[in-house]
Amino acid sequence: MSERKGPRYALLGLSAAVLVGALGYYFANPVETVASPALESAKAERKLESLAELDGKPPSHRALNVQTWKTAEGSRVLFVEARQLPMFDLRLTFAAGSSQDDNTPGLALLTNAMLNEGVAGKDVGDIAQGFEGLGAEFSNGAYRDMAVASLRSLSDIDKRTPALNLFAEVVGKPAFPADSLARIKNQMLASLEFQKQNPGKLASNELFERLYGNHPYAHASDGTVQSITSVTIDQLKAFHNKAYTAGNAVIAIVGDLSRAEAEAIASQVSAALPKGPAVAKAVQPVDPKAGAHHIEFPSKQTHLLLAQLGIDRDDPDYAALSLGNQILGGGGFGTRLMTEVREKRGLTYGVYSNFSPMQARGPFLINLQTRAELSEGTLKLVQDILADYLKNGPTQKELDDAKRELAGSFPLSTASNAAIVGQLGAMGFYDLPLDYLETFMQQSQDLTIEQVKDAMNKHLSADKMVVVTAGPTVPQKPLPPPTDKPSEQPLGVPEH
Missing domain, CATH: 3.30.830.10 (Metalloenzyme, LuxS/M16 peptidase-like)
Known part of the structure; x- marks a missing residue:
């Protein structure tokens, strides 16, 4: 695509x-x-002279x-x-x-x-x-x-x-x-x-x-x-x-x-354009049967994908799920998954999770690749991390850090005309309110630990995941123990 x-x-x-x-x-x-x-007026405006001027000020964004x-x-x-x-x-x-x-x-x-x-x-x-x-x-x-x-x-x-x-x-x-x-x-x-x-x-x-x-x-x-x-x-x-x-x-x-x-x-x-009405929207899918499926492939790496149906684009829990996922695996370094799988054990270069809401329920997906001989243990580790996160929710520090990161990156969503036209296209296509961006930001900043936890548990279940792996069938080795100083080279070196 x-x-x-x-x-x-x-x-x-x-x-x-x-x-x-x-x-x-x-x-x-x-x-x-x-x-x-x-x-010409913008060129004449006062310019920032010291980073000290930013202390304590929330990031501005384009209204x-x-x-x-x-x-x-x-x-x-x-x-x-x-x-x-x-x-x-x-x-x-x-x-x-x-x-x-x-x-x-x-x-x-x-x-x-x-x-x-x-x-x-x-x-x-x-x-x-x-x-x-x-x-x-x-x-x-x-x-x-x-x-x-x-x-x-x-x-x-x-x-x-x-x-x-x-x-x-x-x-x-x-x-x-x-x-x-x-x-x-x-x-x-x-x-x-x-x-x-x-x-x-x-x-x-x-x-x-x-x-x-x-x-x-x-x-x-x-x-x-x-x-x-x-x-x-x-x-x-x-x-x-x-x-x-x-x-x-x-x-x-x-x-x-x-x-x-x-x-x-x-x-x-x-x-x-040709004259004609809007086409019918996609119907909602049926929840699939959970289970694991393996694709045999000759490589040193195994790809691991874990997914279940998530939400459609206008779901009222979108803000809570988005922030909750940012803490779990959607925010790069510092997320639960990246910390436990890469930083503490060096099992992969990257592990990510995301919701992809669409007109009908889009997928929630966790994806990574790791050494084939460590794939079963890595899969079990990821499943355990998800189950623990759903059971206990985020910490207050994780929630505060995620809110701060969102507030800092949010201005980029309207930083250029190209970014804005993409936002408008999505808002019109998914029939979102005109104040959607402002509302989403405010909802996200107001979220509590319990609200994030409840939303994640409402839409996800650790025992309902569809798992697909692709790689070779090889004897498995135990995972290395977690450490604050894992090997310099992560074991899950990407092949593609």
């Missing part, structure tokens, strides 16, 4: 965005643009004035005016992820990958050159719940207008050329072949199948060799006409624009 740009750009994650390229274009072409008054409306075609729009830079970010989010694949796994990903491969009168090269010549960036990606298409452009009308015209064509009227389809199919098939040599990917695919059974989340977004090979241009067009409709779109806009300009952009993009 990844965001992709034109042929010259590498794959990006859903939340990844690059500010440097657009800034480089702006400052390299000063005669073609006019710096906004807000930018968002989120405006929302619907287009005539039914697209929901979320807009934040941001005049600091002479550019804007536009993101379209569709309920067009792999959960909508039906009986053709990979169809959503392949449709999304084909968006910028051609429109009437322009091939993939023309499209790439069109965006680059305007200093604009196009990106797209498909995941289990959603598919996205994004544009970053200078806000000057001479650059904005042609960039928007090209973007509207690409998203609303892709041509799905046969030569591009053959090329992208070959790329996806090559990726599927490579995955056979990746035990982590094999374990992940097996885990989702065990966790979700017949639910649409069960299959991987990138499909199978058989399904990808069989996809036709007619199927791509039908999927686009069903899932890339105006009624199925959330339009997020952030940047150097007035409300009237944002309304015009949203209207133009919405009108360019």
Whole structure:
């Protein structure tokens, strides 16, 4: 699952965005643009002169004035005016992820990958050159719940207008050329072949199948060799006409624009999309049967995945679970799992846990890899740590540290236009309130030990985990005892 740009750009994650390229274009072409008054004002503001000025002050964050409306075609729009830079970010989010694949796994990903491969009168090269010549960036990606298409452009009308015209064509009227389809199919098939040599990917695919059974989340977004090979241009067009409709779109806009300009952009993009309603949301999955499953793989490492169904995105316990997971294994060094498994015993380079809430209940997952001969003991250790955490909850120090870390990192969620447009897209897609970010932060800071403990126990159980391991079957060795000075080199050296 990844965001992709034109042929010259590498794959990006859903939340990844690059500010440097657009800034480089702006400052390299000063005669073609006019710096906004807000930018000049920011340069003149008083600068921090000493770190002592920060003592005792909570981290500041960017207050968002989120405006929302619907287009005539039914697209929901979320807009934040941001005049600091002479550019804007536009993101379209569709309920067009792999959960909508039906009986053709990979169809959503392949449709999304084909968006910028051609429109009437322009091939993939023309499209790439069109965006680059305007200093604009196009990106797209498909995941289990959603598919996205994004544009970053200078806000000057001479650059904005042609960039928007090209973007509207690409998203609303892709041509799905046969030569591009053959090329992208070959790329996806090559990726599927490579995955056979990746035990982590094999374990992940097996885990989702065990966790979700017949639910649409069960299959991987990138499909199978058989399904990808069989996809036709007619199927791509039908999927686009069903899932890339105006009624199925959330339009997020952030940047150097007035409300009237944002309304015009949203209207133009919405009108360019196929007409149609929102697609039905994924149904809730059924709890799977707990158990362990092993994939034999010739390697020195064993991948360990432990999971169970978690929550959907609008669950009222999300703040408590998020903070609780940060203490357990979601916060890197200093978490329960990292301290006990890596720092005290040197069994792995990294062990992580996370909730992945989606439209339907997403997974709670713990993942790591360790030496094959220590895999059984490491698995038992992780299970014991989880059981103890659910039984006793976090300490007051752990809770206070997690709150402080969250308060310190929270401003990054609105530190750039790209970050904000991603937040708006998620808020619109999951139908979250406009003050969601502020509410989430306040809820998190108000949590008590008992509230975190109760929420974790409400949604997780140590004896209901689905476990998938991938590695060789070898004689097992006892774990090294915990120590404050483990070996310099962790035993679980990653292979991939």
